[in-house]
Amino acid sequence: MNKPQLKPEQHKKYFRRSLDLLPGEVAVFDYSRLTILYFALIGLDILDGLDSLTDNRKKDIVEWVYRLQLVPNEYCSVHKCGFMGSTTVIHLKNQPGCEKYCESNVAMTYMALCILITLGDNLSRVNKSAVLRGVASLQKSDGSFKSNYEHGESDLRFVYCSLAICNILNDSSSINVNNTIKFISNCLNYDGAFGQNPGTESHGGSTYCAIASLSLLNKLNLVLDENKSRILERWAVNRQTNGGFQGRPNKDPDTCYSFWLGATLSIMGSLSRINKERNRDFVLNNANLLTGGFSKNMDSIPDPMHTCLSLCGLSLIGEENLNPINPALNITVRAANYLKQIQGDYTLPNKNIFKADTEC
Amino acid sequence: MDDQNQEHKSDGSDFSDEADTLNYVLYRDRPEWKDVQPIAQDDGPAQVVQIAYSNKFSDVFDYFRAVLKSGEKSVRVLGLVTDALTLNPANYTVWIYRLEIVKHLKVDLHNELEYISNVIREFTKNYQVWQYRKTIVEMLNDPSGELEFTADILDMDSKNYHAWQYRQWVLTAFSKLMENELNFVDNLISQDMRNNSAWNQRYFVVNNSDPNNDVINKELEYTFGKIQILSKNESAWNYLRGLLLYSENGIFEDKVREFCSKLYNKGNRSTHLMSCLIDLTDADESTNPENVEKIKFALKLCSDLASVYDPIRRFYWEYISKDIELKFNFREHDTKIM
Numbered sequence: 057m058n059k060p061q062l063k064p065e066q067h068k069k070y071f072r073r074s075l076d077l078l079p080g081e082v083a084v085f086d087y088s089r090l091t092i093l094y095f096a097l098i099g100l101d102i103l104d105g106l107d108s109l110t111d112n113r114k115k116d117i118v119e120w121v122y123r124l125q126l127v128p129n130e131y132c133s134v135h136k137c138g139f140m141g142s143t144t145v146i147h148l149k150n151q152p153g154c155e156k157y158c159e160s161n162v163a164m165t166y167m168a169l170c171i172l173i174t175l176g177d178n179l180s181r182v183n184k185s186a187v188l189r190g191v192a193s194l195q196k197s198d199g200s201f202k203s204n205y206e207h208g209e210s211d212l213r214f215v216y217c218s219l220a221i222c223n224i225l226n227d228s229s230s231i232n233v234n235n236t237i238k239f240i241s242n243c244l245n246y247d248g249a250f251g252q253n254p255g256t257e258s259h260g261g262s263t264y265c266a267i268a269s270l271s272l273l274n275k276l277n278l279v280l281d282e283n284k285s286r287i288l289e290r291w292a293v294n295r296q297t298n299g300g301f302q303g304r305p306n307k308d309p310d311t312c313y314s315f316w317l318g319a320t321l322s323i324m325g326s327l328s329r330i331n332k333e334r335n336r337d338f339v340l341n342n343a344n345l346l347t348g349g350f351s352k353n354m355d356s357i358p359d360p361m362h363t364c365l366s367l368c369g370l371s372l373i374g375e376e377n378l379n380p381i382n383p384a385l386n387i388t389v390r391a392a393n394y395l396k397q398i399q400g401d402y403t404l405p406n407k408n409i410f411k412a413d414t415e416c
Numbered sequence: 417m418d419d420q421n422q423e424h425k426s427d428g429s430d431f432s433d434e435a436d437t438l439n440y441v442l443y444r445d446r447p448e449w450k451d452v453q454p455i456a457q458d459d460g461p462a463q464v465v466q467i468a469y470s471n472k473f474s475d476v477f478d479y480f481r482a483v484l485k486s487g488e489k490s491v492r493v494l495g496l497v498t499d500a501l502t503l504n505p506a507n508y509t510v511w512i513y514r515l516e517i518v519k520h521l522k523v524d525l526h527n528e529l530e531y532i533s534n535v536i537r538e539f540t541k542n543y544q545v546w547q548y549r550k551t552i553v554e555m556l557n558d559p560s561g562e563l564e565f566t567a568d569i570l571d572m573d574s575k576n577y578h579a580w581q582y583r584q585w586v587l588t589a590f591s592k593l594m595e596n597e598l599n600f601v602d603n604l605i606s607q608d609m610r611n612n613s614a615w616n617q618r619y620f621v622v623n624n625s626d627p628n629n630d631v632i633n634k635e636l637e638y639t640f641g642k643i644q645i646l647s648k649n650e651s652a653w654n655y656l657r658g659l660l661l662y663s664e665n666g667i668f669e670d671k672v673r674e675f676c677s678k679l680y681n682k683g684n685r686s687t688h689l690m691s692c693l694i695d696l697t698d699a700d701e702s703t704n705p706e707n708v709e710k711i712k713f714a715l716k717l718c719s720d721l722a723s724v725y726d727p728i729r730r731f732y733w734e735y736i737s738k739d740i741e742l743k744f745n746f747r748e749h750d751t752k753i754m
Contacts, residue, residue, distance in 0.1 A: 076463065080470045086477070087507040089465045096465070116462030123460050143459050145509050147481055156516075157484050157509050206512050209547045246619050246658025255588075255623075256581045257616040287657075290691070293732045294650065305650045306610040307575065329732040 060340035062370065063348075064377060067363060068105040070348030071096040074360050075109075075117075088141040090124065093117070094167035095364035097174050101388045102367045102379050106174070114175050121168050126160050127183045135193035135205050137186035138165035161204045162194055166217040169224045174391045178398045184225050191218045192230035198242075199235030200253070211252040212243055216265035220385060223272045226399045233273060240266050241279050247305075248287030260295060260303035260316040263288070267320045268384045276323075289326045292317050296330055300338030310352040311342050311362050314369030319383035322372050332373040339366045442471065443479040448492065454478035455485065476500050484513060489520040498531075505539045511548050525556045533565060540569055546578050550585060559590040567600065574604055575613045584620060597621045609642055612651040619658055632662045633671075640675050643689075647679065653688035657695070669696060687726040690717045694736065701745045711746050 074096045078085075085092060097117075100106050106114075121139070123146065128134040131150050138160025140146065148158035165187060172179055194202045194214065201218040202208035215236060222228035242254040243266060249258035250266040267288075270276045280288060295301045300309030301317045314335055321327045343350050343366070349358025350366035368386065371378040382392040443449050456478055459466070469477075480500045483493050497514045500507065518528055532549045539545050553559060566583040569576060587594050598621050604614040622635060636659055642652045660668055673696045679689055694717050699710040718737035722730045740746065 075465060078465060078467045080468045080473065083467055083469055083473050084504050084506050086467060086469070086473075086504055087509070089467070092465045117464050120460060120462050120464040143457055144477065144507065145481065145484060146458055147455055148484060151485060153487065154485065157513060161508070204508060206508075207515070207547065207551060208508070209543055245616070246623075246661060247654035251616075252577070253581060253584075255584050255620045257577065257613050259577065290732075291654075293729055296728055299728075304575070305612040305654065307612075329729070329735055331728045331731070334728060 060337060060343070062340060062375060062377065063343065063345065064103050064105070066345065066348035067343070067350075067367065068100060068103050068108060068348075070358065070363060071100045071103075071105070071360070072108065086142060087144050088161075088164065089143075090121070090139070090141045090164050090167050090171070092360050093121070094171055095360040097171055098387060099360070099364035099367050101174050101391060102364075102371050102381060104377070104379055118172060118175055118177050121171055122181055124164070124168065125182065126158065128186050131155060132158070134186050134189045136160055137183065137190035138162065139168035140164060156206055159205050160190055161208075162191060162201060162214050162217045162221070163203060165190070166220050166224075169221060170385070170387050170391075173224070173395050173398075174387055176394065178401065179225075182225075184227070184402065187221065188225060188227055188230040191221055194218065195231055195235070197235075199232065199237070199239030201236075212240070212250065212262045212265040212269070213252070215239060216269045219269045219272045223385065224395060226402060228273075237270070237273065237275055237279065240269060244279070244284070247291055248284065249291045257304060258291065260292075260301065260313045260320070263292065264316040264320045267323050268386075271323045271384045285324065289321070289324060289329070292321050292324075292326070293329050296335065298338065299331075299334035301335065308353060309338060311339050311350050311369065312352060312365040314339050315365040315372070315386075318369045318372040319386070322383040327372065330373075336370065336373060336375065339369055342366065440472065442475045443496065444475055449479065452479060452482050452486075452488075455481035457481070473503050476503055480510065480513075484509070489517045491521065493517055494521065494523070501535065505535060505542050505545055508544060511544050515548070515551060525552055528552050529556065529561075536569065540572060540576055541578055543578065546582050550582065553586075554589075559586050559593060562586040562590075563593055563596075563600075570604070574608060574611050577613070580613050580617065584617075587620075587624075594621065594624065605642070609646050609649055610651060612654075615651040615655045619655060627662065629662075629667070632659055632668060635659050636668060636671060643679075647684050647686040647689060650688055653686075653692060657692065669698075672696065673698070685720070685725050687721060690721055690725065693717055694740075697740070699744055708746075711740065711744050714740050715746075 074092055078092065100108070124140045124143070126132050126137050126140065126149065128137055129150070131152060132155055136155060136159040140158070141161055141164035145158055148154040151158070169179065169182070172182070191201070193205060194208065195218070196202065196210055200210040201214040202210045203214050218231065219228070219236070222231060240250070243250045243252070243262065245251055245258045247258050250263045251257050251259060252262045267276070270279055294305070295303070295313065295317050298309055300311065301313035302309045303313050303316070318327065321330065339350065342353060344358045347358060349363040351358045352362045367378060368381050371381050372383065380389045381387065382389050385392055444454060454475070476496065476499045479496055483496065494514070494517050497510055497517065500510045501514065504510070529549070529552050532545060532552060536545045536549060553562060563583070563586065566579045566586070569579040587597060598618070601614050601618045601621060604611055605618070622631065625631065636656070639652055639656045639659065643649070643656070646652070656672065660672065663669055672692070676689055676693050676696065680693060694714050697710055697714040699707050699714070715737055718733045718740065722733035722737070726733065
């Protein structure tokens with residue numbers, strides 16, 4: 057049998073279609089369209105396909121993202137600041153009495169910043185101090201973070217997004233880092249991997265969130281001593297089954313875990329322990345050669361998330377013609393280098409916000 | 417994180433049921449809504465990740481936008497919000513507004529619990545529906561039906577992460593419910609010994625009971641029993657190793673080592689058994705013959721795993737092999753991996 061081959065042009069087309077118009081069946085993403093934008097642009101960047109977007113198109117996307125930013129004013133307290141995931145309730149921006157229904161979400165803020173960096177925006181119009189204060193207001197006493205201010209749920213996903221935002225904005229002074237680390241440690245299970253919350257089952261996605269978070273804080277060794285690293289490494293390596301990776305023991309493999317587990321092992325410096333060839337075959341065999349895009353397994357249709365994360369997984373194991381990614385931030389190395397460059401020019405124009413305890 | 421984006425149930429009611437669609441009247445055609453001016457989604461000048469919404473979807477959300485702005489909290493808005501949540505249960509804002517209406521109208525919370533039960537049955541892997549249920553149960557301060565409800569959902573998919581996470585919250589918030597949890601877990605493990613979620617729940621229960629050595633010994637025996645039936649089951653082996661975290665002065669290690677050796681000597685070559693034996697190598701750096709044998713045995717296990725029993729992880733076992741040599745400063749060996 058011939059080895060499967062990556063068809064970059066088809067996947068670029070798939071992403072460009074997703075950037076324009078999506079079918080009504082995905083209306084459940086109406087409130088989080090930014091996630092689709094994120095997967096499409098990061099994916100395009102990995103494929104080295106951002107040049108296929110015109111400068112005007114890139115500018116339009118940047119403007120669309122900035123419209124989702126909530127900044128502090130008399131109608132929006134600083135707790136709600138950051139980015140919304142869509143335009144669903146954007147009409148409430150600056151509406152008296154509507155603050156409760158118009159708020160940012162920390163996963164959307166993380167993705168918005170990644171999109172802007174990827175498109176070469178220097179974040180000068182991000183109200184950085186307000187975003188950081190918004191993130192801080194989501195932290196709970198156990199160290200975890202909520203997704204959003206009003207009744208948001210909390211788990212390792214939002215810990216990761218919060219820390220990624222602090223890392224991108226180069227300032228973690230507004231959050232309680234020690235409590236965050238305690239929470240992450242409390243999610244470590246008897247089998248050596250991490251669950252979404254203390255006590256819940258170990259999972260490839262939450263394990264990535266834990267390891268990437270600790271790596272962004274430069275505190276990997278604080279939580280994982282040599283013995284614990286070894287057990288986690290074994291748990292992660294054991295997730296490879298039938299070539300691909302599963303998210304939990306005794307579950308079926310799914311392309312996205314080639315990223316979640318691949319990136320975990322990459323951050324730990326242990327990616328060489330897996331069988332890259334079989335992982336590659338599994339992922340490439342889930343590419344749809346008619347429409348472009350990748351699905352989670354043979355029984356599913358492609359979606360932007362699995363397409364992007366499949367490419368991320370392939371990039372990690374050194375697939376030719378794919379740009380390398382930064383596994384902790386999940387943007388390309390090119391974008392991460394650009395981030396380093398603009399971080400030197402950050403200023404904090406609204407410093408007084410940190411002192412204001414009352415709502416604006 | 418993965419579950420969030422892939423496992424929302426697509427909106428069947430909007431597309432599949434022709435008859436429903438025929439009888440359904442759009443809000444803009446309902447006389448009792450004539451007083452409300454719908455508000456279209458404002459996407460700005462550029463079209464980015466646009467969704468080709470159905471007429472029904474746009475109509476419901478145009479009216480939802482209007483009532484959000486006016487702040488109307490009425491029975492008819494509760495109906496509108498119910499429609500909006502059927503179309504998109506992943507919209508946080510609609511849930512927040514629903515809660516406000518429920519509080520404002522003093523809706524019977526038991527009815528609301530029944531409503532959210534039905535929604536969860538349809539969208540079992542959506543985060544917001546479980547979060548809303550938690551809020552309602554907190555307001556009721558009555559968890560009496562929660563274990564039964566989550567058991568029902570787990571009956572549909574015994575590895576549903578959301579249901580397990582919620583169940584743990586119930587057991588933690590209302591701790592007297594923990595009494596029968598081990599029986600529940602036992603049942604699930606008996607039905608499917610590979611159910612890793614059930615093994616995790618077992619650890620959760622045991623760990624929360626502040627177990628003494630007798631309890632751990634009982635758990636070891638239980639796990640040995642399950643492994644003897646299905647020795648390739650990683651979940652049971654992970655649990656076994658988890659129990660060793662309670663071991664002080666090596667008291668449980670000896671027992672596990674003895675169990676593993678017996679199984680191995682009977683000819684069992686489960687990769688997890690071999691891996692566990694490697695972990696339990698009780699060698700040191702000395703060069704007496706007995707010690708050298710122990711190290712050689714561990715290296716042989718690595719070699720057999722890499723070449724015969726677990727070749728997909730060949731590179732891993734080669735690395736572990738080198739690690740053992742390094743750890744015990746072992747040089748004069750002849751058990752090299754081919």
